[in-house]
Amino acid sequence: MQGLEVRGLSKRFGGLVVSEDIDFDLPPGARKALIGPNGAGKSTFANLVTGILAPTGGSIRFDGQDIAALDEAERVKHGIAKTFQITTLFSGLTVRENLRLPVLERQGQGGRLFRRADSDPKIEAEVEALLAQFDLLALADRPVVDLAYGQQRLVEMALTLALKPRVLILDEPAAGVPSSETHLIIEAIERLPEDLAVLVIEHDMDLVFRVARSIVVLVQGRILTEGTPEEIARNAQVRELYLGGAHG
Amino acid sequence: MTGRLLSIFLILAAGAAAYLLFPYNLAFLTRILIMIVLVLSLDLILGLAGIATLGQAAMYGAGAYAAGLFAIHVWADPVAGLLAGAVAGALLAAVSGAVLMRTQGLTLIMLTIAVAQICAEIANRARGVTGGADGLRGIRPGKVLGLWEFDFIGITGYWYAFAVMLLVFLALAIIARSPFGLSLRGIHESPERMVAIGVSVYRRRLAAYTMGGAIAGIAGALSAQITQLVSLESFSFTLSAEALIMLILGGTGRLYGAILGTVIFMAVHHVAAANDPFNWLFVIGALVLVVVFFLPRGLVALPVSLKRLAKGGRHAGT
Numbered sequence: 225m226q227g228l229e230v231r232g233l234s235k236r237f238g239g240l241v242v243s244e245d246i247d248f249d250l251p252p253g254a255r256k257a258l259i260g261p262n263g264a265g266k267s268t269f270a271n272l273v274t275g276i277l278a279p280t281g282g283s284i285r286f287d288g289q290d291i292a293a294l295d296e297a298e299r300v301k302h303g304i305a306k307t308f309q310i311t312t313l314f315s316g317l318t319v320r321e322n323l324r325l326p327v328l329e330r331q332g333q334g335g336r337l338f339r340r341a342d343s344d345p346k347i348e349a350e351v352e353a354l355l356a357q358f359d360l361l362a363l364a365d366r367p368v369v370d371l372a373y374g375q376q377r378l379v380e381m382a383l384t385l386a387l388k389p390r391v392l393i394l395d396e397p398a399a400g401v402p403s404s405e406t407h408l409i410i411e412a413i414e415r416l417p418e419d420l421a422v423l424v425i426e427h428d429m430d431l432v433f434r435v436a437r438s439i440v441v442l443v444q445g446r447i448l449t450e451g452t453p454e455e456i457a458r459n460a461q462v463r464e465l466y467l468g469g470a471h472g
Numbered sequence: 473m474t475g476r477l478l479s480i481f482l483i484l485a486a487g488a489a490a491y492l493l494f495p496y497n498l499a500f501l502t503r504i505l506i507m508i509v510l511v512l513s514l515d516l517i518l519g520l521a522g523i524a525t526l527g528q529a530a531m532y533g534a535g536a537y538a539a540g541l542f543a544i545h546v547w548a549d550p551v552a553g554l555l556a557g558a559v560a561g562a563l564l565a566a567v568s569g570a571v572l573m574r575t576q577g578l579t580l581i582m583l584t585i586a587v588a589q590i591c592a593e594i595a596n597r598a599r600g601v602t603g604g605a606d607g608l609r610g611i612r613p614g615k616v617l618g619l620w621e622f623d624f625i626g627i628t629g630y631w632y633a634f635a636v637m638l639l640v641f642l643a644l645a646i647i648a649r650s651p652f653g654l655s656l657r658g659i660h661e662s663p664e665r666m667v668a669i670g671v672s673v674y675r676r677r678l679a680a681y682t683m684g685g686a687i688a689g690i691a692g693a694l695s696a697q698i699t700q701l702v703s704l705e706s707f708s709f710t711l712s713a714e715a716l717i718m719l720i721l722g723g724t725g726r727l728y729g730a731i732l733g734t735v736i737f738m739a740v741h742h743v744a745a746a747n748d749p750f751n752w753l754f755v756i757g758a759l760v761l762v763v764v765f766f767l768p769r770g771l772v773a774l775p776v777s778l779k780r781l782a783k784g785g786r787h788a789g790t
C-alpha cells in the first residue's frame with residue numbers, strides 16, 4: 225500500500241498504556257485529523273510514527289516498507305515529518321537561518337564546508353518563498369527568540385514544510401496562535417500539495433472542520449471511532465466524551 | 473568579502489605592531505600565537521557546535537608529540553610536521569570522539585578530561601619513544617618552506633606561527649559561514665530539531681570534533697617545532713582549562729573572541745605574574761568574574777555593550 229500503514233501499534237510507559245492496538249492508515253492526499261482529550265496519547269502516537277519513541281508492539285509501514293528499524297532522522301529522509309506541539313526552534317538564529325537549515329539538509333548540502341550557507345540561489349529562493357507563504361518576510365532577519373509565540377508557531381510549520389515531506393503530522397499547529405493569525409495556519413494547510421498525506425492533531429474545532437476530510441477520535445490510547453466530519457459531529461459518544469466535555 | 477579583507481588587514485597590522493613594539497618578547501608573543509590556534513580550535517567545537525570539553529589538550533599534545541617525532545625520525549620539514557600534527561590530532565579526536573560524541577554535559581566533560589589524562593599517562597610510560605617526564609628533546613626543524621631558518625631571536629618562529637594562526641583563522645571564518653558551520657550552530661541551539669530535519673547529529677558533532685582535533689594538533693605541532701621540546705605538560709588539564717577561560721573571556725562563537733581572550737589572558741598573566749608570582753591567579757579570576765557577570769558574551773561584545781550603556785540600556789552585554 226502507498227502511504228502510511230499502522231497496525232496494532234501500542235506503547236506503554238511502565239504500567240501506563242498510552243497507545244493500545246492502534247490501526248491507522250494515511251494514504252497520499254489524505255487530510256485526517258486526530259482529536260481526543262488531553263492525555264489521550266495523540267502526541268505519543270505522532271512520536272511513534274516519526275521514530276522519536278519506540279513502540280512496545282505493532283508495525284509501521286510506509287509505502288509497503290517496514291520502517292520500524294529506521295531512526296527519526298532516517299524517517300525524515302524518507303519523507304515523514306512532524307511539527308512539535310511545544311515549539312522547538314533554533315531560537316538564537318534568525319528566521320531566515322531557521323528555514324535555510326532544513327532546505328540545505330534536504331538538498332544534501334548541510335555538510336558543505338567551503339561555500340557560504342546563503343550562496344545557493346535556488347535554496348535562497350525556496351527560503352524566500354516559505355517566508356512569503358507564512359507572512360514572515362518582515363521578520364526574516366530577527367532572531368526567532370524575539371518573535372511572538374504565534375509567529376514562532378508559523379516558523380515551526382514553515383520549517384517542517386521546508387523538508388518537503390510526503391507525510392506531514394501537525395501536532396497542535398494552532399495552539400498558542402492568536403485567533404487573528406489562525407487563518408495563516410489554515411491557509412497554509414489548505415495550500416499544501418494535493419498528494420501530501422496530512423494528519424492534524426488539534427483542539428481548535430474550526431481548524432479541524434475546515435481542513436479534515438476524515439477525523440479519528442482517540443480516547444485513552446484507543447481509537448474510539450473514525451469518520452467524516454459530519455459523522456463525528458453527529459456521534460453521540462464523541463459529543464459526550466470529547467466535544468461535550470471540552471467545548472461546553 | 474570586504475569584511476574578510478578588513479579582518480585580514482587588522483590582524484596583520486596587529487601582528488606587525490606587536491612585532492615592532494616588543495622586539496625582545498618574541499618568544500612570548502609566539503606563545504600567544506600558538507595558544508590562539510588552540511583556543512580557535514576550541515571555539516569551533518565549543519563556541520560553534522556547543523560540545524563541552526575540558527580536554528582539548530589531548531589533541532594538542534598528540535599533535536606536539538607527532539610533530540616532534542616526525543621531525544626527529546622522518547623529515548625535518550616544518551610544514552610536513554604541521555600536517556603530521558594535524559593528522560595525529562584529528563585521529564585522536566575521531567577515535568575518542570566516536571565514543572565521546574554519544575554523550576553530553578557532565579559525562580562528556582569528565583570523559584574529555586579522562587582522555588587527556590590517559591594520553592599523558594601513555595606518554596609518561598612510553599619513555600623510550602617520548603622521553604617520558606624528561607620530555608621529547610632533539611627536535612631540529614628544517615627551514616620553513618626551505619627558505620627561513622629558525623633563528624635564536626625567534627623572528628622566523630614568530631612569523632611562521634603568525635602565518636599559521638592567520639590561515640587557521642581564515643579557514644574557520646569560512647567554515648563558520650558555510651552550511652556545515654550553520655548546522656553546527658543549529659546543533660548548539662536545538663539538537664532535537666536538527667534530528668527532526670533529518671540530520672545525524674552524532675556524525676556532525678564527530679566531524680566538528682575531528683576538525684577541532686586537527687587544529688589543536690596544529691597548535692601542538694607549532695609548539696613542538698618552535699620550542700624544540702615537547703613535555704608531558706602538553707596534555708595537562710591546566711592547558712585545557714586555561715584555553716577554555718581564554719575563550720570565555722574573549723567570547724565564544726565568534727573567532728575574534730578567541731584572539732582577544734587569548735591575548736588579554738596571556739598579557740595579564742605575563743604582567744601580573746612578573747609583579748606578583750603568587751597572586752596573579754586572583755587577577756585572572758577577578759577578570760573572569762567581571763566578564764561573566766557584566767559581559768556574558770565576552771570581551772568582543774564590549775563595544776556593543778558600551779554603546780547600549782551610553783544609550784541608557786540596562787542590559788549591557790546581553
Ligand SMILES: Nc1ncnc2c1ncn2[C@@H]1O[C@H](COP(=O)(O)OP(=O)(O)O)[C@@H](O)[C@H]1O
Nearest residue numbers: 237240242260261262263264265266267268269
Ligand atoms: N515520556 C513519557 N513518559 C511517561 N509518560 C508519558 C510520556 N510521554 C507521555 N506520557 C503520558 O502519556 C499520556 C499521553 O500523553 P500525550 O501523548 O502527550 O497525550 P496528548 O498529546 O493526547 O495530550 C499522558 O498521560 C502522559 O502523561
Ligand SMILES: [Mg+2]
Nearest residue numbers: 266267268309
Ligand atoms: Mg499532545
